[in-house]
Amino acid sequence: MESGKNYLVGIYDDEDVMLNAVKQVRESGVKIHEVFTPFPVHGLEDALGYRRSRLPIAAFLFGLTGTTLALTMMFYMMGFDWPMNIGGKDFAPLPTFIPVTFEMTVLLSAFGMVGTFFVVSNLKPYGKPKIFDIRSTDDKHVMAIDLAKNHLSSEEITGILNQSGASEVNTKNFD
Amino acid sequence: MSVTASVRKPLITGGKTAHDVTEDICRQVEGKPSKLWFTAMAISLGALAVGGYALIMTLWHGIGMWGLNKTVGWAWDITNFVWWVGIGHAGTLISAILLLFRQKWRMSINRAAEAMTIFAVICAAQFPLVHMGRLWLGFYWALPLPNTFGSLWVNFNSPLLWDVFAISTYFSVSLVFWYIGLIPDFATIRDRAQNKISKAIYGALSFGWDGAAKTWMRYESVALILAGLATPLVLSVHTIVSFDFATSVIPGWHTTIFPPYFVAGAIFSGFAMVQTLLLVTRKVYKLEHYITINHIELMNIIIMVTGSIVGIAYITEFVIAFYSGVEYEEYAFINRMTGPYWWAYWSMMTCNVISPQLFWVKKIRTNLAATFILSIVVNIGMWFERFVIIVTSLHRDYIPSSWAMFTPTFYDIGVYLFTFGLFFTAFFLFAKFFPVINLAEVKSILKSDSLKSKKEETINEMQEVQDLENN
Numbered sequence: 001m002e003s004g005k006n007y008l009v010g011i012y013d014d015e016d017v018m019l020n021a022v023k024q025v026r027e028s029g030v031k032i033h034e035v036f037t038p039f040p041v042h043g044l045e046d047a048l049g050y051r052r053s054r055l056p057i058a059a060f061l062f063g064l065t066g067t068t069l070a071l072t073m074m075f076y077m078m079g080f081d082w083p084m085n086i087g088g089k090d091f092a093p094l095p096t097f098i099p100v101t102f103e104m105t106v107l108l109s110a111f112g113m114v115g116t117f118f119v120v121s122n123l124k125p126y127g128k129p130k131i132f133d134i135r136s137t138d139d140k141h142v143m144a145i146d147l148a149k150n151h152l153s154s155e156e157i158t159g160i161l162n163q164s165g166a167s168e169v170n171t172k173n174f175d
Numbered sequence: 176m177s178v179t180a181s182v183r184k185p186l187i188t189g190g191k192t193a194h195d196v197t198e199d200i201c202r203q204v205e206g207k208p209s210k211l212w213f214t215a216m217a218i219s220l221g222a223l224a225v226g227g228y229a230l231i232m233t234l235w236h237g238i239g240m241w242g243l244n245k246t247v248g249w250a251w252d253i254t255n256f257v258w259w260v261g262i263g264h265a266g267t268l269i270s271a272i273l274l275l276f277r278q279k280w281r282m283s284i285n286r287a288a289e290a291m292t293i294f295a296v297i298c299a300a301q302f303p304l305v306h307m308g309r310l311w312l313g314f315y316w317a318l319p320l321p322n323t324f325g326s327l328w329v330n331f332n333s334p335l336l337w338d339v340f341a342i343s344t345y346f347s348v349s350l351v352f353w354y355i356g357l358i359p360d361f362a363t364i365r366d367r368a369q370n371k372i373s374k375a376i377y378g379a380l381s382f383g384w385d386g387a388a389k390t391w392m393r394y395e396s397v398a399l400i401l402a403g404l405a406t407p408l409v410l411s412v413h414t415i416v417s418f419d420f421a422t423s424v425i426p427g428w429h430t431t432i433f434p435p436y437f438v439a440g441a442i443f444s445g446f447a448m449v450q451t452l453l454l455v456t457r458k459v460y461k462l463e464h465y466i467t468i469n470h471i472e473l474m475n476i477i478i479m480v481t482g483s484i485v486g487i488a489y490i491t492e493f494v495i496a497f498y499s500g501v502e503y504e505e506y507a508f509i510n511r512m513t514g515p516y517w518w519a520y521w522s523m524m525t526c527n528v529i530s531p532q533l534f535w536v537k538k539i540r541t542n543l544a545a546t547f548i549l550s551i552v553v554n555i556g557m558w559f560e561r562f563v564i565i566v567t568s569l570h571r572d573y574i575p576s577s578w579a580m581f582t583p584t585f586y587d588i589g590v591y592l593f594t595f596g597l598f599f600t601a602f603f604l605f606a607k608f609f610p611v612i613n614l615a616e617v618k619s620i621l622k623s624d625s626l627k628s629k630k631e632e633t634i635n636e637m638q639e640v641q642d643l644e645n646n
Contacts, residue, residue: 015622035388038193038363039619045392053396059404077319077328086332099337099415103344106408110348110401114355117397118382121390123358127383136386137363139193139618 006173007033008157009132010143010166015041018141021164022047025143028160033146036136055113055120062112063105070104071097132172144172186280186620189464193618196465197363200610203460204364205373208607211459216603223596229589230305238308240586246579247569251587252302253419254561258444259299259594260342260416261437261557264409265445266292267349270356271405274398279623280473282616283465287456288449289353290609294601295448296346298594303338305590334418341415345408352401355394358384359615413441420564427507427568430495436488443481443527444557446474450550452602454543456611465612468541475540478553482531485560489528503573511567515580519563526556 010025012018019041025032026049035044045052078084079092089096118124136142143161147154154171161169191199208216233240243250266288273281307313314320317339319329329336361381368374384390417437420428450471457466496508511520530552534540539549566581605611 036386037388037391038386039359039615040391040395041388041619044388048388050389050392053393055393055396056400059400073319074331078331082327084327084330086330089332093332096332099334099411099418100331100340102407102411103337103340106348106404107344110351110404113397113400114351117355117393121393123382123384123390125379125382129362129383129385131366131385134366137359137366137384138197 006147006154006171007132008145008147008154008161009170009172010145010161010164011133011135011168011170012141012143012165013139013167014165015141017165018143019043019047021143021161021166024164025145025160030145030152030157030160031149033144033149036132036142036144038137038139038141041141055117058116059109059113062116063109065112066105066108067101069108070101074100130174133170184467184469186283186467186469187465187617188467191464191621193621196612196614196618196621197367199462199465200360200612200614201364201367203606204608204610205367205369212603212607216600219596219599219603221596222592223600226589226591226593226596229586230301230593233305233586233590234310238306240584241590242582242584242587244579244581246572246577247566247581249569250562250566250581251583251591252306254558254565255591255594256299256302257416257437257561258554258558259295259302259598261413261441261444261561262448262554263292263295263299263345263349263445264413264438264441265449266290266295267345267352267405267409268442268445269449270352271402271409274402275406279620280470282613282620283462283467283470284449284453284474285616286353286356286609286613287453287606287611289349289356290602290605291448291452292349292445293346293353294598294605296342296349297601298598300342300346301590301594301597303335334415334422337415338419341412345412348401348405348408352398352405355397355401356613356616357609358382359386359394360610360613362386363614364610410438413437425568426501426503427511427564429504430492432488432491432495436485436492439481439484439488440527440557440560443478443485443531444554446478446481447550447553447557450474450478450546451554454547454550456606460606460611462612465617468543471543471546472537472541475534475546478550479531479534479540482527482534482553486528489524506571507568510571511563514567514571516563516567516570519559520567523556523559523563526552527560530556 010021012021015037018035018037022032022035022044026047032048035048037044074097075092083091132144133140133142143166145157145161147157150157152160158169189195238252241251266285269281269288270285273285304310304313307316317329317336321328358381361377362384365374365377365381368377414434414437417433421430421433423429453466454471457463493508496504499505510516530549533545533549539545570580571578
């Protein structure tokens with residue numbers, strides 16, 4: 001058996017059956033490579049034992065960068081580099097800086113977070129996804145199990161998958 | 176797993192399965208464009224061409240081609256700008272604010288509404304860009320670059336500059352939000368594609384999406400944060416647009432009520448535009464099971480509520496003008512109502528204050544023809560609102576010798592027509608090549624909110640009650 005290239009693929013028709021199956025399969029000691037679903041299934045990340053996403057932290061830090069950048073830019077331009085008397089207003093009027101500061105915060109936060117999301121999830125134009133079953137973007141929930149990372153035999157795992165409610169169990173080989 | 180009370184109306188009817196959803200929506204993308212589509216496209220391209228002529232003439236000869244004069248220096252251009260930006264607001268409200276409020280009925284309509292937002296903002300941007308006159312120098316005036324003729328910077332005290340930041344941020348963040356939602360659906364189309372070209376195009380558009388649980392987890396987190404960012408953003412955009420007027424000292428503009436009043440008006444006109452577009456899309460694409468009467472009724476209720484807020488704002492403005500005791504302010508409002516532009520004022524009042532009140536009647540708000548007509552009436556009214564605020568406040572200057580009237584020329588109308596051509600061309604392209612309904616989100620509520628699941632639930636409940644009675 002080639003290492004890391006042979007997968008068992010369990011196909012589930014229903015999200016609740018799949019969610020229970022994930023718990024059952026993990027309890028019977030099988031390591032799940034990943035589950036592919038056509039839509040977000042709530043509670044799946046907990047069932048798979050994933051750590052919560054830290055993207056909100058990234059968003060906050062990018063937002064903070066935006067705030068700092070905007071305020072620095074405006075104070076530098078209007079207060080230091082070329083102070084101008086505009087209708088007798090203060091050279092560094094903080095209240096009139098608020099709208100631009102807010103917009104820059106939102107802009108950097110949104111773009112920074114989405115950029116981070118693309119990078120960590122390896123999403124890019126012409127990115128070639130590993131597709132275990134083409135129906136996973138239509139209506140099937142697909143559980144992939146890497147045989148090389150499991151000590152149980154292929155037959156044993158197939159049995160566990162069938163018992164957990166899989167409608168089909170296939171093998172998949174990436175060359 | 177979510178539990179929804181069975182008394183709530185189902186959001187998806189017709190006993191659809193996840194596979195049916197894929198089929199129903201992808202069919203439009205995969206099939207050949209219909210004759211109707213070509214006809215509609217030809218009309219909008221025609222508008223684009225006629226309007227394009229007016230636009231080129233305006234750019235070539237300058238904005239003197241418009242009907243502006245020394246007194247009325249802002250008229251159709253800024254009216255159209257505010258009108259288009261306002262229309263955009265409904266898309267973000269649906270996708271962001273309703274997401275934060277966990278309103279699941281947004282899921283059938285958010286895709287098309289967000290597309291509308293993006294195209295409307297592009298149309299809106301045409302007007303300030305053209306009004307700059309020498310468009311090609313606009314970068315120096317609008318962006319914080321050192322002036323090539325010295326070291327001057329842009330003026331950060333000016334609401335017009337805040338607008339540059341607000342509109343561009345709003346546009347780009349909305350675009351990203353919309354695109355993130357499209358990625359999983361593009362992947363669905365990619366995996367169904369039969370020929371090489373569409374496989375390559377949708378493959379590139381889908382960014383290599385595979386629907387892994389980990390990616391979905393991050394995706395949901397991104398969507399939630401983006402909604403949290405877009406909510407204050409959308410409110411800030413029309414607030415800043417209203418600052419263009421409110422921070423000036425023109426009687427009729429210099430009022431603190433403008434920000435909330437503009438935001439309510441924006442949502443009001445935006446929802447009306449969503450209704451106009453979706454009623455047609457729903458009919459042509461046979462989406463009756465996805466965009467149900469329930470959806471239409473809910474949107475009509477929002478139109479009714481925001482229309483009433485706008486009505487109250489009109490009356491408040493009036494009362495405050497009298498209460499202020501400022502002669503100029505009082506005159507501005509009396510002149511609006513009874514002056515030479517009385518017809519514009521009363522068109523606005525009829526369309527925006529009286530007509531949405533018809534939605535109190537359930538028969539009217541669940542009637543498709545009535546909804547369609549009223550949605551157009553509301554948008555005519557909202558165009559007049561901006562025209563009334565802008566032109567009637569300007570045309571009576573402080574000195575009677577400066578009093579003037581505004582009459583649009585062919586070029587005013589032409590540039591407006593250009594934006595209509597632009598908007599509908601973009602929308603028809605979207606409707607043909609992009610999935611008009613968010614597949615992934617709609618699939619995720621099939622178990623909790625479809626008619627099928629509701630029926631099963633009701634049957635189970637009835638069974639339980641019977642069992643209890645028998646025992």
